[in-house]
Amino acid sequence: MTGPLSTPLVDPGDELTPGELSRYARHLTLEQVGLTGQRRLKNARVLVVGAGGLGSPALQYLAAAGVGTLGIVDDDTVDVTNLQRQVIHGVGSVGTLKVDSAADAVARINPLVTVERHAVRLDADSVVDLVAGYDLVLDGADNFATRYLVSDACTLTSTPCVWGSVLRFEGRVSVFCSGPSHDGVTYRDLHPDPPPPGLVPSCAAGGVVGAVPGTIGALMGTEAVKLITGCGTPLYGRLLLHDGLAMTFRELRVSVDSDAPPVTGVRDMTQACGVPGHPTVAPGDLAARMRAGAVLVDVRDDWERDIVSIPGAVAVPLADLEERGAAALPAVARGSDVVFHCKSGARSAQAMDAVASHFAAREENAAHLDGGILAWVRQVQPGAATY
Missing domain, CATH: 3.40.50.720 (NAD(P)-binding Rossmann-like Domain)
Structure with a gap:
């Protein structure tokens, strides 16, 4: 060359x-x-x-x-x-x-x-x-x-x-x-x-x-x-x-994109590359939300829950939510506010998308745990297992 x-x-x-x-x-x-x-x-x-x-x-x-x-x-x-x-x-x-x-x-x-x-x-x-x-x-x-x-x-x-x-x-x-x-x-x-x-x-x-x-x-x-x-x-x-x-x-x-604007500086792309802009609940606020009646839904796989889980969470795999939508939610989560969580926040955002039409037509609210269970461990339960 x-x-x-x-x-x-x-x-x-x-x-x-x-x-x-x-x-x-x-x-x-x-x-x-x-x-x-x-x-x-x-x-x-x-x-x-x-x-x-x-x-x-x-x-x-x-x-x-x-x-x-x-x-x-x-x-x-x-x-x-x-x-x-x-x-x-x-x-x-x-x-x-x-x-x-x-x-x-x-x-x-x-x-x-x-x-x-x-x-x-x-x-x-x-x-x-x-x-x-x-x-x-x-x-x-x-x-x-x-x-x-x-x-x-x-x-x-x-x-x-x-x-x-x-x-x-x-x-x-x-x-x-x-x-x-x-x-x-x-x-x-x-x-x-x-x-x-x-x-x-x-x-x-x-x-x-x-x-x-x-x-x-x-x-x-x-x-x-x-x-x-x-x-x-x-x-x-x-x-x-x-x-x-x-x-x-x-x-x-891979070819040069001749129509691309020239690079004249650098800018922070964090927001553009982040997870979808759904309502979130901070880990420190989760307990209060649950005491107020919100149901915490864990969309992770079984093996992940065996490592670490948040007390009071109910398990509903993401695949079930994506296949059946809100019909996959257990009875305890119907008619209540719901907070979804996963490991770090990406899958819980997908869960929000899967049930969006259901909550748009109801008074109850849906949100997901900001940073997932990893953030919850860091901020609420230091020393708990992570993966």
């Missing part, structure tokens, strides 16, 4: 020490990398957005490859539910900041790598300056709002971005690059607008097989090495789709 993305992103750094020559010997024997390519890796600054399912393998392989400086962005702490797929963390890291846990893992793999920790949530005020300090970005974010922020910041700074996403048994990966000197494909060409709120479930709601982020994150690491050293053909303008159930890979072309 010719063009900006076949040119090495990074100039060679200092000569390799004897210890580095030994450590990176398998790279040095590769014609496409060699001494000069390894010095480029040594001099590279790579920002990894998210120390979760995708960031875990990417960070480990980039550290092992000898990338000189790794920036890690994540404001979350390690939870036991992360361990099924976020393999950079272990049991001993539960409760600690992910950036700290990931930095410790990087140091165990390769103490020659410098780690810059950014325990922050990216926003429109900070993202451009942060991205501008790095040669390359790996976007492993788990939400649409952050992906748009990262994409627009990369466009404004002409920083290439390796992007990946996963859900259930499927994964996607591509390379984006655009800016004043290179009118190229970006995340906005793939997704010009965010999907309707609630249409695409998060991994928390939809699930993900733990090894799939490993596959996609490793591919992201490979693309990063190629871009830094200038070897091979990067996934620029190509979307690689992986189906873990069928164990297939296929490729789609």
